[in-house]
Amino acid sequence: xxxxxxxxxxxxxxxxxxxxxxxxxxxxxxxxxxxxxxxxxxxxxxxxxxxxxxxxxxxxxxxxxxxxxxxxxxxxxxxxxxxxxxxxxxxxxxxxxxxxxxxxxxxxxxxxxxxxxxxxxxxxxxxxxxxxxxxxxxxxxxxxxxxxxxxxxxxxxxxxxxxxxxxxxxxxxxxxxxxxxxxxxxxxxxxxxxxxxxxxxxxxxxxxxxxxxxxxxxxxxxxxxxxxxxxxxxxxxxxxxxxxxxxxxxxxxxxxxxxxxxxxxxxxxxxxxxxxxxxxxxxxxxxxxxxxxxxxxxxxxxxxxxxxxxxxxxxxxxxxxxxxxxxxxxxxxxxxxxxxxxxxxxxxxxxxxxxxxxxxxxxxxxxxxxxxxxxxxxxxxxxxxxxxxxxxxxxxxxxxxxxxxxxxxxxxxxxxxxxxxxxxxxxxxxxxxxxxxxxxxxxxxxxxxxxxxxxxxxxxxxxxxxxxxxxxxxxxxxxxxxxxxxxxxxxxxxxxx
Numbered sequence: 247x248x249x250x251x252x253x254x255x256x257x258x259x260x261x262x263x264x265x266x267x268x269x270x271x272x273x274x275x276x277x278x279x280x281x282x283x284x285x286x287x288x289x290x291x292x293x294x295x296x297x298x299x300x301x302x303x304x305x306x307x308x309x310x311x312x313x314x315x316x317x318x319x320x321x322x323x324x325x326x327x328x329x330x331x332x333x334x335x336x337x338x339x340x341x342x343x344x345x346x347x348x349x350x351x352x353x354x355x356x357x358x359x360x361x362x363x364x365x366x367x368x369x370x371x372x373x374x375x376x377x378x379x380x381x382x383x384x385x386x387x388x389x390x391x392x393x394x395x396x397x398x399x400x401x402x403x404x405x406x407x408x409x410x411x412x413x414x415x416x417x418x419x420x421x422x423x424x425x426x427x428x429x430x431x432x433x434x435x436x437x438x439x440x441x442x443x444x445x446x447x448x449x450x451x452x453x454x455x456x457x458x459x460x461x462x463x464x465x466x467x468x469x470x471x472x473x474x475x476x477x478x479x480x481x482x483x484x485x486x487x488x489x490x491x492x493x494x495x496x497x498x499x500x501x502x503x504x505x506x507x508x509x510x511x512x513x514x515x516x517x518x519x520x521x522x523x524x525x526x527x528x529x530x531x532x533x534x535x536x537x538x539x540x541x542x543x544x545x546x547x548x549x550x551x552x553x554x555x556x557x558x559x560x561x562x563x564x565x566x567x568x569x570x571x572x573x574x575x576x577x578x579x580x581x582x583x584x585x586x587x588x589x590x591x592x593x594x595x596x597x598x599x600x601x602x603x604x605x606x607x608x609x610x611x612x613x614x615x616x617x618x619x620x621x622x623x624x625x626x627x628x629x630x631x632x633x634x635x636x637x638x639x640x641x642x643x644x645x646x647x648x649x650x651x652x653x654x655x656x657x658x659x660x661x662x663x664x665x666x667x668x669x670x671x672x673x674x675x676x677x678x679x680x681x682x683x684x685x686x687x688x689x690x691x692x693x694x695x696x697x698x699x700x701x702x703x704x705x706x707x708x709x710x711x712x713x714x715x716x717x718x719x720x721x722x723x724x725x726x727x728x729x730x731x732x733x734x735x736x737x738x739x740x741x742x743x
Contacts, residue, residue: 247603248554248575248576248577248602249556249577249578249579250568250572250577250578250595250599250602250603250604250605251578251579251580251604251605251607252562252568252580252581252588252591252592252595252604252605252606252607253579253580253581253582253588253606253607253608254581254582254583254584254585254587254588254589254606254607254608254609255581255583255607255608256583257345257560257561257581257582257583258344258345258348260560260579260581260607261345261348261349261352261560262348264348264352264558264579265352266351266352267351267352267353267354267355267357268352268354268556269352269353269354269357269556269557269558269579270353270354270356270357270358270419270550270551270552270555270556270557270576271353271357271358271359271360271419271546271547271550271551271555271556271557271558272349272352272353272357272358272359272360272557272558272559272560273359273360273362273543273546273547273557273558273559273567274345274346274349274359274360274361274362274559274560274561275362275536275538275559275561275563276342276345276361276362276363276560276561277338277561315340315343315344315347316347317343317347317377317378319377319378320343320347320374320377320378323373323374323377324336324339324340324343327339327370327373331370335367335370338367339367339370339371339374342367342371342374343374343378345560346359346361346371346374346375346378347378349378349558349560350378350379350414352558353414354414355414355415355417356413356414356415356417356418356419357413357414357418357419357550358385358411358412358413358414358418358419358550359375359379359410359411359412359413359414360388360409360410360411360546360550361375361409361410361412362407362408362409362538363407363408363409363410364404364406364407364408365404365408368387368408368410371410372384372387372410375410375412379412379413379414382416383412383413383414383415383416384410384411384412385411385412385413386409386410386411386516387408387409387410387411387516388408388409388410388411388516388517388518389406389407389408389516389517389518390406390407390408390409390518390521390542391405391406391517391518391519392405392406392407392522392523393405393522393523394522409546418550419550419551419552419555420549420550421548421549421550421552422513422514422549423513423514423545423548423549424510424511424512424513424514425511425512425514425520426511426512427509427511427512432444432506436506438493438503440490440503442505443505443506443507444505444506445503445504445505445506446503446504447493447501447502447503447504448501448502448504449477449501449502450476450477450478450483450492450500450501450502451470451471451474451475451476451477452474452475452476452477453473453474454473454474454475455470455472455473455474455475456475459475460479460480461475461476461477461479462475462476463476463480465480465483465500466494466498466500467498468498468499468500483500486502487500490503491503514545514549518542518545521539521541521542521545522539523538523539524537524538524539530566532564532565532590532593532594532638532639533564533590533639533641534563534564534587534590536563537563537564537566538563538566539566540566540569540570540573542566543566543567543569543570543571544570544573544574547567547570547571547574547576548574551574551576553574553575553576554575554576554577555576555577556576556577556578556579557571557576557577557578557579558578558579558580559578559579559580559581560580560581561581561582562580562581562582562587562588562591563582563587563590563591564587564590564591564594565580565587565590565591565592565593565594565595566594567580568580568591568594568595568598569594569595569598572595572598572599573598578595585608585609585619585623585626585629585630586623586625586626586629588608588609589609589626589629589630589632589633590629590633590639592604592606592609592630592633592634593629593632593633593636593637593638593639593651593653594638596633596636596732597636597638597653597654601731601732602731603730603731604730604731604732605730606729606730609630609729610630610724611724611729612724613720613721613724615724616630616631616720616723616724617720620669620670620671624669624670625649625669627667627669628644628648628649628667628669629649631649631667631693631694631723632649632651632665632667632693634693634718634723634728634732634733635651635653635663635665635667635691635693635718635733636653636654636655636663636732636733637651637652637653637663637664637665637691638651638652638653639651640652646669647668647669647670648666648667648668648669649666649667649669650664650665650666650667651664651665651667652664652665653665655689661688661689662686662687662688662689663687663688663689663690663691664687664689664690664691665690665691665692665693666690666691666692666693666695666698666702667692667693667694667695668693668694668695668698687713688712688713688714689713689714689715689716690702690706690713690714690715690716691715691716691717691718692715692716692717692718693717693718693723694717694718694719694720694723695717696717698717699715699716699717702715703715718733
């Protein structure tokens with residue numbers, strides 16, 4: 247069974263619950279020791295601009311006590327660096343070192359780690375990785391050009407991140423990634439064409455004189471040139487010729503057609519400038535400031551894992567790793583200390599995984615916990631409840647009073663849904679937008695708000711849409727069945743409440 251585990255809370259505790267040598271790839275996209283706080287856009291003002299909430303802090307407490315790290319060599323390194331570094335950076339490196347050590351422990355012998363960072367601390371993190379994984383297992387320092395020209399005062403524009411790639415051993419999973427040939431290359435070398443498409447002509451010989459073997463024979467009056475042999479035995483040459491894949495020169499020398507669609511492309515190098523950051527209008531965007539594109543994670547997971555392998559991300563943010571792993575048929579274990587981030591992840595993961603079981607930890611598991619969350623952190627409560635409803639937050643329609651969302655229910659025949667989560671226990675009619683039910687919506691979901699459900703039903707009766715309204719009580723939202731498989735099955739079969 248595919249593993250799917252989403253944890254909201256301390257990722258070191260999460261790491262230590264994972265059995266040794268059970269993970270095929272670890273991806274870390276931690277805070278970059280930037281010395282600033284980061285935001286998430288949860289509501290977009292219709293008049294322009296946006297409203298943000300705190301997502302995470304990248305400011306490290308100077309008074310924090312160093313963590314216990316199960317590696318004497320790492321202790322030696324950090325103690326040697328400490329006098330030359332600020333206390334804040336020292337604390338950051340202690341935090342990262344403990345998690346890098348845990349990453350080594352959980353990785354399979356054929357596993358790999360990708361650590362995403364920037365020049366603020368990449369050189370120090372590489373030293374820790376060298377100590378833990380061994381410099382002989384360093385594979386690449388990948389440069390990801392995440393943006394184009396960037397104005398910066400009195401220095402060159404900073405436009406790239408660094409991704410440090412290490413394997414646990416010398417025998418690691420590697421599926422060579424390729425990128426398409428440039429159009430100029432294809433125009434220059436793929437000059438032939440027939441009914442199957444464009445092709446280039448490639449040699450039918452290989453280096454090395456193999457006289458006396460089945461690779462050295464006469465082909466239509468031609469022998470291989472001195473010091474070379476035929477690339478295929480005579481039977482295969484005959485098959486290629488019969489299929490029209492050989493072209494003979496005026497002197498009888500054969501060359502094989504290789505079509506454009508057969509060429510894998512150019513082996514990917516360690517400078518990546520073909521994947522940009524998510525722009526403001528990307529359909530992937532969740533509002534999380536440091537969100538990475540799915541294509542970036544897909545590239546790394548495809549290269550360093552096998553189908554059914556498990557990917558672990560202890561700083562999952564808005565959930566890109568979980569989505570990419572799910573789409574590729576990999577298991578995933580992900581965590582974030584922020585329940586807001588974990589809720590955004592759950593919305594995306596549930597959409598990708600459908601009704602497949604997802605193990606949740608650190609989420610509200612009782613009605614009292616949910617009520618306490620609504621009182622203390624209403625925005626986080628709205629994100630959590632929206633994710634439980636299997637929806638994604640609609641930042642353009644949400645407000646201080648109500649988190650609105652959109653989604654689908656059902657695997658084979660999907661129903662388009664809208665969701666409404668009041669952020670305060672309503673004593674009267676909640677504030678709801680005027681255009682409550684966009685066209686095509688067939689199910690309206692309200693969360694712990696019979697009043698909202700009644701309002702929607704009344705409005706639907708006046709305007710005439712084919713809308714079924716379901717109110718989801720808190721008790722159902724925190725049940726073990728809902729926490730595992732979501733509400734899709736029960737809601738799809740449910741009637742209006």
